[in-house]
Amino acid sequence: MTVIRDSVPDFDLTVPVLVIGAGACGMAAALAARDAGADVVVLEQDRAPFGSTGMSYGGACAADTASEQRLGIADSKEQFLADILAMTSGRTDPALARAIAYEAGPTIDWLADRHDVILEAEPGWTGLGHSAARLHFPADRSGSEFVGMLTGAVERCGVDSLFSARVDALYATPENRVTGVRVRRPDGIEQIGCEKLILATCGFGANAEMVDRYIPELKGAQYYGHEGNRGDGIVWGEALGGTLADMGAYQALGLLSAPECVVVPPTLTIAGGFQVNSAGRRFHNELADVSGQALRVLAQPGAVSWIIYDDRLHQQARDGYAEYRAGEALNPYKSADTPGGLAEATGIAADGLAATMADVAQLKADGGRDTFGRSFADAYQLTPPYFAVRVTGALFHTQGGLQVDAHARVVGAGGRPLPNLYAGGGAARGVSGPGGWGYLPGMGLCAALTLGRLAGDHAARSLGQATELVA
Numbered sequence: 304m305t306v307i308r309d310s311v312p313d314f315d316l317t318v319p320v321l322v323i324g325a326g327a328c329g330m331a332a333a334l335a336a337r338d339a340g341a342d343v344v345v346l347e348q349d350r351a352p353f354g355s356t357g358m359s360y361g362g363a364c365a366a367d368t369a370s371e372q373r374l375g376i377a378d379s380k381e382q383f384l385a386d387i388l389a390m391t392s393g394r395t396d397p398a399l400a401r402a403i404a405y406e407a408g409p410t411i412d413w414l415a416d417r418h419d420v421i422l423e424a425e426p427g428w429t430g431l432g433h434s435a436a437r438l439h440f441p442a443d444r445s446g447s448e449f450v451g452m453l454t455g456a457v458e459r460c461g462v463d464s465l466f467s468a469r470v471d472a473l474y475a476t477p478e479n480r481v482t483g484v485r486v487r488r489p490d491g492i493e494q495i496g497c498e499k500l501i502l503a504t505c506g507f508g509a510n511a512e513m514v515d516r517y518i519p520e521l522k523g524a525q526y527y528g529h530e531g532n533r534g535d536g537i538v539w540g541e542a543l544g545g546t547l548a549d550m551g552a553y554q555a556l557g558l559l560s561a562p563e564c565v566v567v568p569p570t571l572t573i574a575g576g577f578q579v580n581s582a583g584r585r586f587h588n589e590l591a592d593v594s595g596q597a598l599r600v601l602a603q604p605g606a607v608s609w610i611i612y613d614d615r616l617h618q619q620a621r622d623g624y625a626e627y628r629a630g631e632a633l634n635p636y637k638s639a640d641t642p643g644g645l646a647e648a649t650g651i652a653a654d655g656l657a658a659t660m661a662d663v664a665q666l667k668a669d670g671g672r673d674t675f676g677r678s679f680a681d682a683y684q685l686t687p688p689y690f691a692v693r694v695t696g697a698l699f700h701t702q703g704g705l706q707v708d709a710h711a712r713v714v715g716a717g718g719r720p721l722p723n724l725y726a727g728g729g730a731a732r733g734v735s736g737p738g739g740w741g742y743l744p745g746m747g748l749c750a751a752l753t754l755g756r757l758a759g760d761h762a763a764r765s766l767g768q769a770t771e772l773v774a
């Protein structure tokens with residue numbers, strides 16, 4: 304991944320706004336740039352858009368949306384910002400956090416009103432750092448459905464998308480103005496010039512060398528994100544003088560079924576389920592943070608744990624989550640009418656499991672708080688038949704990257720924007736603090752969509768002018 308400064312090719316074509324990557328960020332950026340009147344080209348290395356966006360549930364957090372209002376969910380941008388700052392213990396960029404907290408809601412509404420990309424608030428998704436039910440999902444809670452909606456919108460808008468188009472080098476002036484890109488296509492190499500470049504290439508989860516360097520605590524851990532997330536945009540941005548920040552930040556998840564690799568919805572634990580290890584013992588507050596739980600699961604014997612829930616929660620997950628439903632074919636969900644039967648079906652130690660299930664039932668009856676700090680005041684009491692699914696921890700996506708400002712412009716030394724470069728989604732620094740414990744559910748897509756929209760809009764509005772001069 305190089306930046307070439309010593310030669311300027313004859314570009315095959317030159318476009319006003321060029322976007323690399325057709326995930327949530329790149330497609331939101333393309334839509335926003337088109338809305339602002341610019342001609343846009345999107346380059347995607349795969350044969351069709353998918354990315355980590357396609358692997359997700361499609362759930363983005365956002366506050367004060369029309370959907371929340373329709374459902375009577377009390378929320379505000381100020382409250383969202385306060386939750387981000389609380390979740391990260393204030394160890395994030397406050398200006399970026401404010402931009403995301405205030406612009407995420409308008410982004411969700413804009414996608415629905417202008418582009419028919421519909422995400423609806425899900426009233427059952429609170430906690431894990433969110434003080435309001437502000438996760439917004441596509442109807443089937445699937446990333447592939449979400450990518451389908453975005454792809455349709457991009458096509459309707461007249462954006463030119465080139466697939467099987469892997470960018471492997473940027474061209475730039477000595478002043479770090481990007482002049483174009485080199486693209487590897489099945490039939491050869493193309494050179495495309497641009498006035499503004501938006502990096503929407505996601506993070507570096509698939510790049511083991513970068514993970515080892517920046518997130519040593521996850522060295523060797525399973526990665527369960529898109530294989531194209533090699534950190535290309537981050538490497539280019541840094542070579543062009545961009546500042547990197549929070550490179551140790553990431554979202555992991557302790558809810559990946561093992562060995563089937565079905566992502567199990569956190570609603571199982573939010574509503575009243577809990578996790579035990581092979582001895583049948585709980586080992587943490589399942590609702591403390593959705594990302595940090597991965598390391599706690601990985602620390603258990605065999606690096607696995609079991610989520611214990613019941614038929615009602617199983618049916619809710621089946622009805623709501625396409626991935627959970629499809630996963631049934633692999634038989635990961637074990638069930639039995641008694642704790643002893645569940646122990647037999649799973650191999651969990653029977654005495655430990657029975658004792659833990661009795662303890663949790665008592666905590667729920669008392670509305671108490673356990674020694675890990677989890678409150679059971681609103682938790683639903685499990686009833687037979689009981690269910691269990693074995694899960695492990697895995698890295699899902701990285702949250703550190705290029706420092707951007709409130710217009711998603713990549714900034715360098717002294718906080719000064721680079722001449723014509725933008726970044727969003729996994730390529731940019733997120734607002735999840737410096738490690739794996741500050742991630743709010745839905746923040747990956749929230750940052751991808753919001754920064755994508757801000758980048759596309761600003762890039763289009765600043766055509767003909769230096770990016771750094773346009774407010």
Ligand SMILES: Cc1cc2nc3c(=O)[nH]c(=O)nc-3n(C[C@H](O)[C@H](O)[C@H](O)COP(=O)(O)OP(=O)(O)OC[C@H]3O[C@@H](n4cnc5c(N)ncnc54)[C@H](O)[C@@H]3O)c2cc1C
Pocket residue numbers: 323324325326327328329346347348349352353354355356357358359360361362363364468469470471503504505506527528529531532533535536566699700727728729730744745746747748749751
């Ligand atoms: C299993 C899973 C579940 C998740 N669930 C959620 C969830 O419910 N909610 C949430 O908020 N977040 C979730 N996330 C995280 C979320 O998916 C990401 O934060 C988000 O998709 C990032 O969007 P993006 O556009 O930056 O990246 P992507 O969607 O990965 O798009 C980047 C694109 O860039 C392309 N690309 C990369 N390099 C090049 C290159 N050199 N040339 C051309 N193209 C290139 C890639 O092929 C890819 O298509 C989940 C992640 C995973 C893995």
